[in-house]
Amino acid sequence: MAVLLVALLLPALASAQLRIEIVDGVEGAMPIAVAPFAWDSDMPEPATSVSEIISANLHRSGLFDPMDEAQMIDRPTRPPEVGFGTWRLLKVDHLVIGRVTDAPDGVGYEIEYHLLDVHTGRILLSQALPVGPGDLRFGAHRVTDAVYERLIGVPGAFATRIAYVVVTDQDGDDELFELVVADADGHNPQTIVRNTQPILSPSWSPDGRKLAYVSFATGRSNVIVQDLYTGQNRNVSSDRGINGAPAFSPDGRKLAVSLSRGGSPDIWVIDLENDRREQLTQHWTIATEPAWAPESGRIFFTSDRAGRPQIYSMRSDGSDVQRETREGRYNARPSFGLDDRHLAVVWSDGDNDFRIAIHDRETDRLRVLSDGRLDESPSFAPNGSMVLYATRQNGRGVLAAVSADGRVRQRLVLSEGDVREPAWSPIIR
Amino acid sequence: MKTALRFTALVMLAAILAACAREVVEEPAPPEPPPPSEPAPVETDRVNPRDYTDARNLDNPDSLLSQRVIYFEFDRSNVRSQFRPIVEAHAEYLRANPSARVILEGHTDERGSREYNLGLGERRGNAVDELLRAGGVPSRQIEVVSYGEERPVCRDSNEDCWQRNRRTEIVYTAR
Known part of the structure; x- marks a missing residue:
């Protein structure tokens, strides 16, 4: 009976969602921080932000140990705003920062992001990624793919x-x-x-x-x-x-x-x-x-x-x-x-x-x-x-x-x- | 000490015996041997369970025709001797009723890969098909469909269940 009820309540095509649990991660996973991305759009910000999706992706891979957003003292969104000393003190190796803006042509968004090496202060990756109106999650997965590839050396498989x-x-x-x-x-x-x-x-x-x-x-x-x-x-x-x-x-x-x-x-x-x-x-x-x-x-x-x-x-x-x-x-x-x-x-x-x-x-x-x-x-x-x-x-x-x-x-x-x-x-x- | 040991040995022996006994019970029941021949009852509406040409026996629990599942050993597809009388009874029925049709559904247990099990299930269907045809049934009356491990009758992951799932079902689509 319970099963039948659930089935009736579900919309015609949507299905229940898989929950992914990490059973084992890598010992000594890489410490990384994904700072909250700035939201510069007239559209309402989605409940799960782009930076949260990137962070969850990196965690799920088992190879990264992303920092909790609550522990971040500093929340830079552009490279000149980054005080590397602070991040070094927090024992983070890499930092991902960025912002979401409306696309220049008005359709959808643009995710601008940067991957920084906290120890050398170098920018390892900078990109502005155009994404369609309903594709912010997918955009976040593509950012994760790029970050993963730059740091691990093989392409990510998050946008799959x-x-x-x-x-x-x-x-x-x-x-x-x-x-x-x-x-x-x-x-x-x-x-x-x-x-x-x-x-x-x-x-x-x-x-x-x-x-x-x-x-x-x-x-x-x-x-x-x-x-x-x-x-x-x-x-x-x-x-x-x-x-x-x-x-x-x-x-x-x-x-x-x-x-x-x-x-x-x-x-x-x-x-x-x-x-x-x-x-x-x-x-x-x-x-x-x-x-x-x-x-x-x-x-x-x-x-x-x-x-x-x-x-x-x-x-x-x-x-x-x-x-x-x-x-x-x-x-x-x-x-x-x-x-x-x-x-x-x-x-x-x-x-x-x-x-x-x-x-x-x-x-x-x-x-x-x-x-x-x-x-x-x-x-x-x-x-x-x-x-x-x-x-x-x-x-x-x-x-x-x-x-x-x-x-x-x-x-x-x-x-x-x-x-x-x-x-x-x-x-x- | 000695007594305790002897007791332990006894308990173990009992456990082993129980396990053996259970295994015997767990085997799918072999078909009942054909009843000894006796003078046919005179009443006209009584069904003779050994008349395998009579459609009423398909639903008569006393008749072999009501048995329509053949069980197999793990990774095997040969029809064991205790199941042959069932197949032979259905061959006789199909020969006598040319408009009757059967689908032989081949099934496996859940172990191993699903697509390989489709192949294995088909082999089990084919094994029964070959026996039916050897018994004189034209191939147009028979179709083999393998479901592999997709349609278990029992869902637990143990041998009790697995042996009930390794089967060919004789399904009449026309009597």
């Missing part, structure tokens, strides 16, 4: 989104499956599609505009491609048997899928422009979960052709098949980040504990990153910094994220329902 599936119990035996897209910090959750039949395997197009996913809306599995801006969706595969595991090619023109129309699941590639299909594997065992390697364009996939599921790779025409993983009895669901070297997988050494691991293809070593019993669906952040995955907590599905080095851990919790099948978007320009 995540897709996931939420399952809630309805009256009787029914369940409701919702495919949700939210900002990477859990804000602005939007339900893309909902159904009483299963939805799984969301996969982003490289431009972040579309999602491919598997829907059982007809009672059978179908692969759907949906445009997130227009809402338009297209059924791209509804063959006899399984239509599953969609993955966009790096140029966005093709979709690798797993189809069992030949009797057992094989990897196929569908050309999204002319609908032509090409079969890449032909084996009586299971071949599924294709993933395109970002550098070589090889297609990695899961197959049990050697008895148990392991990861294999092949050229995008299906030739030159190679086995990639050997450590452990179970390796499945490959996911790539920035490079071809690191591959996130579901790993198990037995039948009962399934964990997230990163397989380093250069050293051929496997590093287990999670400690759950039923961890699955790893999805690399587009900058390779973290792996998002599904796990269980107190009998409920939740999402978790772990840094590629295993030092930072986050939990992403929803107040109701089971969360699963996360997919981290590419960096959205």
